[in-house]
């Protein structure tokens with residue numbers, strides 16, 4: 001079976017590499033020549049744990065190309081994994097999906113299954129099938145199938161090789177059979193349903209996870225006011241198997257390339273059909289507010305950040321990825337710069353991408369220690385392991401004024417209480433072992 005994958009981002013490249021690991025010959029297509037050149041030389045253009053190694057070890061089964069015609073012409077199955085970013089009005093921008101669909105229609109010379117892995121609004125698979133059929137240049141059969149992706153950045157390779165489930169949305173049995181065959185060796189439960197249900201499963205799953213985060217963040221905010229501890233509260237909740245103990249971490253909100261746009265897209269779709277999803281609206285609103293929670297907290301300690309040295313630990317939207325899309329750092333750092341802060345930042349893998357946005361305005365440091373030296377205040381935006389493992393007593397020794405605002409609850413309050421710092425986190429008591437005057 002010949003497979004092609006359109007798009008070599010977090011979804012496309014991981015899918016292509018994992019299919020090659022399962023023995024398939026895969027042509028990975030991208031329009032970005034630089035990315036393709038990197039991959040041809042055995043370098044992954046994105047950071048995902050284990051991805052580059054797996055790619056290199058399957059190089060003889062992988063072909064990286066910009067020549068879509070060659071890749072699609074004789075493929076039995078073509079996966080589409082291109083981006084579907086958010087438009088100004090919150091709806092999904094499907095232009096890349098349509099452009100691949102046109103390329104497919106004009107290239108294929110044999111019957112094939114076109115599989116939409118990109119997250120697309122309910123009804124898109126139907127439209128894409130019609131669109132391809134209308135634009136076909138050869139007399140072939142095309143079946144469009146929905147196969148939403150559930151991987152999480154940071155654990156993408158593991159999530160794909162050991163997926164929780166494989167959802168296949170089809171209208172014809174033949175497409176379902178071919179895709180079931182493709183995934184036979186993956187060992188995950190396979191759910192075959194119709195295309196609209198498959199599309200909805202993806203949105204409902206992502207939006208439910210986002211809802212869980214916003215719910216916990218609201219509870220955390222109230223915990224702060226009434227003197228409860230969110231870590232204990234969520235631990236107590238998590239013992240109930242109906243609730244589960246995953247995804248109950250409070251913080252400065254969700255980011256990334258999926259939850260923000262997928263909540264807005266589903267909310268938009270509901271409104272379009274005159275049915276407002278009120279829980280999703282609340283999820284979005286709570287998250288917007290949560291992203292700036294640390295800046296608001298900083299006003300307790302400094303009237304503004306003008307002239308202060310601000311240490312930032314973590315730039316990416318979560319640990320394990322170099323992706324900055326919708327990261328809280330990108331909301332907070334412009335506000336700090338506007339305030340006149342001198343920013344020093346550390347991130348183990350996100351710095352190169354951040355430098356593309358802020359090449360000169362920020363001092364990038366190689367170590368956490370260097371970042372903290374002489375800082376007036378420290379903001380923790382990402383719960384990297386290096387931050388969690390960092391000796392909390394060092395903040396007091398390295399910083400000019402050890403005010404630490406932890407947006408990811410990286411430290412145990414028992415340990416914080418033994419140090420000489422000011423420490424404010426999310427949903428827990430703030431600790432002030434220092435005499436400090438608001439300046």
Ligand code: NAD
Nearest residue numbers: 007008009010011029030031081082083084118119149153
């Ligand atoms: P991405 O932005 O990382 O990658 C998209 C790639 O597609 C880019 O390399 C781009 O150059 C390429 N591309 C654009 N037009 C093309 C064309 N005509 N032909 C070939 N390549 C083309 O995107 P991503 O994060 O991998 O997300 C892809 C889709 O999967 C989105 O719909 C997203 O919502 C969904 N998804 C993402 C994740 C995630 O964690 N990133 C998880 C599940 C689902």
